[in-house]
Amino acid sequence: MPSPDPRPRIGVSVGVWRGDEVLIVERSGDPFGRVWSFPGGHLEWGESLDAAARREVMEETGLEIAIAGAPLVHEVILAGDDGATVRHYVLIVFAATAAAGAEPVAASDAVSARFIRPEQIADFPVTPGLADFIARTRATVG
Template sequence: MPSPASLRQPRVGVSVGVWRGGEVLLVERSGDPSGGLWSFPGGHLEWGETLEDAARREVFEETGLRITLAGVPLVHEVILSGGDGSTFRHYVLIVFAAKAAANAEPVAASDALAARFVPPEQLAEFSLTPKLAEFIDRTRALVEG
């Protein structure tokens, strides 16, 4: 019988950089491991669900918004280690770029404490998840591209 450690596998998730004009959608996370930090909406891929469907579902669940996906998705790997160096979380995130309607207004729901569109010049006012600034730039290029 395999040991519990050998059964561990990375979790696959989606993350979506949603743009409305020149503003990007951020959600304040409520759960572990990023509670209190601002990030893109996103979450785990469900069994039998396509990546694109997961992206649309997560944005809708967390903000109530319908989106249009844009460009080729990006990949972001997150490996979290404890103080002893052992890995306790491993995610492979497929990061999508998307557009929201010009009049779209998010409403925080699901695991989001808050949701709002933010002009990039105000990002320094937010505590962001690691590498989010890079993916903000990269998704902006995809929707403008």
């Protein structure tokens, strides 16, 4: 069933690094519920992209972050069984760092949140393209 408002939604996603580990959250809601991804969500009216990135990480994990470098762009178009587009998102993907001792606490629409080493990503069901964005955000933060 198509969205009642058939226009692309803008969202943010954040690859948060703590040393050599990256933050992932287990999503609770649709789409991709019970799948792991970067923290993120929708841009609110009048909100800047970087403010949305900071807010979403804080809401989902309680962490304060420092954004690094220029964001990346990722487009997600989901089709129904009949091939018709049911969701269309344009995601602005940020790289960021968290303090050395920072520990996430899952909140908002995150079931769980944890820092992992990038090579552990194969142990989790993840959103499409996450492995690539882990590598790309790591390159941004250094």
